[in-house]
Amino acid sequence: MFKKILIANRGEIAVRIQRACRELGIKTVAVFSDADRQAMHVRYADEAYYLGPSPSRESYLRGDKLIDIARKSGAEAIHPGYGFLAERADFAAACAEAGLVFIGPKPSSIAAMGDKATARATVAKAGVTIVPGTEGQGNLRDEELLTLAPKIGFPLLIKATAGGGGKGMREVNSLEEMPELLQSARREAEASFGDGNVYLEKLIEGAHHIEFQILADQWGNVIHLGERECSIQRRHQKLIEESPSPFLGNNEALRRRMGEVAVQAARSVDYLNTGTIEFLVDNNYNFYFLEMNTRLQVEHPVTEMVTGIDIVAEQIRIASGLPLSHRQEDIRWRGAAIECRINAEDPYNNFMPSVGRITLTQFPTGPGVRVDTGVHVGYEVTPYYDPLIAKLIVWGETRTQAILRLRRALEEYRIAGVRTNIPFHQSMMASYSFLSGAYNTRFVEEQFPGIDAAENRELYLDIAALMATLVTHHETERRSQIYSRPPRPSLWKWGLFPERPKR
Amino acid sequence: MKYIAEIDGLEFPIEILDEHHVRFGQEIIEVDLAAVSGQPIYSLLVNGESYEGYVYPEEGFLQVLLMGQFYSVRVMDEREKRLRTAGAAVSPTGEFTLKAPMPGLVIAVPVEEGQQVEKGQILVILESMKMQNELRAPRAGKVSRLRVKAGESVEQKQPLLNIV
Numbered sequence: 281m282f283k284k285i286l287i288a289n290r291g292e293i294a295v296r297i298q299r300a301c302r303e304l305g306i307k308t309v310a311v312f313s314d315a316d317r318q319a320m321h322v323r324y325a326d327e328a329y330y331l332g333p334s335p336s337r338e339s340y341l342r343g344d345k346l347i348d349i350a351r352k353s354g355a356e357a358i359h360p361g362y363g364f365l366a367e368r369a370d371f372a373a374a375c376a377e378a379g380l381v382f383i384g385p386k387p388s389s390i391a392a393m394g395d396k397a398t399a400r401a402t403v404a405k406a407g408v409t410i411v412p413g414t415e416g417q418g419n420l421r422d423e424e425l426l427t428l429a430p431k432i433g434f435p436l437l438i439k440a441t442a443g444g445g446g447k448g449m450r451e452v453n454s455l456e457e458m459p460e461l462l463q464s465a466r467r468e469a470e471a472s473f474g475d476g477n478v479y480l481e482k483l484i485e486g487a488h489h490i491e492f493q494i495l496a497d498q499w500g501n502v503i504h505l506g507e508r509e510c511s512i513q514r515r516h517q518k519l520i521e522e523s524p525s526p527f528l529g530n531n532e533a534l535r536r537r538m539g540e541v542a543v544q545a546a547r548s549v550d551y552l553n554t555g556t557i558e559f560l561v562d563n564n565y566n567f568y569f570l571e572m573n574t575r576l577q578v579e580h581p582v583t584e585m586v587t588g589i590d591i592v593a594e595q596i597r598i599a600s601g602l603p604l605s606h607r608q609e610d611i612r613w614r615g616a617a618i619e620c621r622i623n624a625e626d627p628y629n630n631f632m633p634s635v636g637r638i639t640l641t642q643f644p645t646g647p648g649v650r651v652d653t654g655v656h657v658g659y660e661v662t663p664y665y666d667p668l669i670a671k672l673i674v675w676g677e678t679r680t681q682a683i684l685r686l687r688r689a690l691e692e693y694r695i696a697g698v699r700t701n702i703p704f705h706q707s708m709m710a711s712y713s714f715l716s717g718a719y720n721t722r723f724v725e726e727q728f729p730g731i732d733a734a735e736n737r738e739l740y741l742d743i744a745a746l747m748a749t750l751v752t753h754h755e756t757e758r759r760s761q762i763y764s765r766p767p768r769p770s771l772w773k774w775g776l777f778p779e780r781p782k783r
Numbered sequence: 784m785k786y787i788a789e790i791d792g793l794e795f796p797i798e799i800l801d802e803h804h805v806r807f808g809q810e811i812i813e814v815d816l817a818a819v820s821g822q823p824i825y826s827l828l829v830n831g832e833s834y835e836g837y838v839y840p841e842e843g844f845l846q847v848l849l850m851g852q853f854y855s856v857r858v859m860d861e862r863e864k865r866l867r868t869a870g871a872a873v874s875p876t877g878e879f880t881l882k883a884p885m886p887g888l889v890i891a892v893p894v895e896e897g898q899q900v901e902k903g904q905i906l907v908i909l910e911s912m913k914m915q916n917e918l919r920a921p922r923a924g925k926v927s928r929l930r931v932k933a934g935e936s937v938e939q940k941q942p943l944l945n946i947v
Contacts, residue, residue, distance in 0.1 A: 445913075515914075624912075628853075633912040635885045635939065640822065640837055663886045663911040696837050696848055706851060737791075740850050743834050745788035745795040746807065747827050748845040748856035750816045751838045753784060753799050 281600050282306050282357050285383070286350040287321070289361030290340060291654035292670060293576070294321035297359050300592035309353045311346060313339035315662045320654045327353055334664045340364045343371045347378045357381035357599055363666070366575040367394055367444075383599040385574050389549040393572040397441045397479045399549075403569050406548035408541055411560060411568040413481035422462050425480055429458060435483040438462060440469035440476075446516025447472040451483060484568070486720045487560040488527045489513065491573075492542035493583045493591070495606075496551045497598050503608040504539045504557075505583045505591075511721045512708070514631065519701070519724065520708065521579035522618040523586050526679065526717025527561065538567055545569055554580075554595050578621070578671070581652060585617035585675040616679040618686055622653075622670040624661045626699035627731055634699040635661050638669075644692035648675040648685050661698050669700070679717070683709055707731045787864050789857040878927065879946045881918060883937045887911030892944075896929045900946065907931070907943050920946060 286309040310325030315334035332339040360366040369391040375382040440448030448469030450461040470476035493505040509525035542557035558570040653670035676682030798806040815828040837848040847854040890908040907918040924946040
């Protein structure tokens, strides 16, 4: 087992990884940018080193500096977390060259799954069904894509081959609007990934986004830890994830088949460590391979809560050469878990990012509640990194208990100084469609009525008015007391100063 | 002492009678306000019912976080109220200055100086926290002055453009 690990990340995930290291008796090395000097991941670490200025390309994306710090500090391995360098094959290769263990898959698997068009071709060859689209035909020009489009059928999606996070993605409803959308998709892909190549994929309407967690060791063992339903999304960003998927429900045959296909897809790229196979499932329960994320996912705690397995600890064990701790037949799923991503954004103002100093945090606790965070009172939320400030995860024996618990926990959660999307989660937990589990990837943008501000708001308007007035009044009173305080006893009374001449 | 609290365009007249009694509209109610030690958290009892709130000042308003919602409250005494009303009467519709709601990078400015804009029209696209945000016109008008261009980094509250 390793003695020391460098964590090439920040925020809640860096803290999460440090926790796993602590439990395994491994020393941790943190890195930080200017903006993160006082961050929790710096304060929790055994050692912490300065990386560079706040923009990520000058700090958390500086692979060369990270490798340098790892060597100097005597770390044997680097955990990339998610985002930043987690899915960069060149960084994984550079680690290996420097004699450091990259806690993740082999560079070849990252590359194979990183190019979305190659990934589709690879898994299709292994017998996995993919969403119909342009396949394995290399990089296509606009004219070729325009000829292929009607064969795929509209509506369809233009996607960046280097893509992720919805960047360079466009929905096309007709051939007429396609040339313009192709242009803007290429432009955005070029700006985001330095690669303007795109491919086409049929748009599956009303689809569910369901993903399977994979674990694979160096000894040829590949298992899955079940699914996560991630259909609650806004602008292709996941907001709520849960396991088990209410859509799959009691359909154990389908669940088993999807798990087997996920393992098969991972094997097709000779996978190692942890990863996620994403599927789209249509209303007739047909499922299609969408892509593979070759890293630890933001939403991994959902799976940890229902399986009891510490996925980050498993990652570290696998990277150190140990075999998996569990066989597929040992995995048991118990109860239901739901995660809400708490983002610094204003749900009343079109989810506009909110920056500022956090002045109050009170986390919910109690039975079945887990909070993964990297912020604290006094911490400054800056515009440099993503808006995720915490993840609230609950577990219940049943989905209903989990929802009731989540409502309770959201109510307990206090955070001030920045706006958060907690009110969004609260109204989601009151939405009938969510409660009944009848939702798909279109739900938030097309059907969710939004935050029902009016009703609750009016109920407490008078209390808010009263509280603000009383606080103002007390402040005014306090101040006037200071002004009218009797003067200090004069010092010359005690003979300390000579008497002043009277004017 | 008489106050007027304004929230969401509604006015609540509140008169402090003594430490534990206020006149709220026509009604006299019993109140007790206690600060949770060392923090801007307050516990308020209203006729024995307990409420917890977080109260802090921001730009002339008191921000109240109560039952999971934010309320922006302007508390005025009678003199301030008179001043405000008088001020509002002479102030013209005036110029609107669009300010950056957060620091970020200007991605695009899809309007030109002198251009007539509709309410809700996109004025500036600002990238922050890995997201592109559309800043829209709060009312119709003419762009009288453009102060930024695409590619520029801006600070929070920096003026971006003016509308008359």
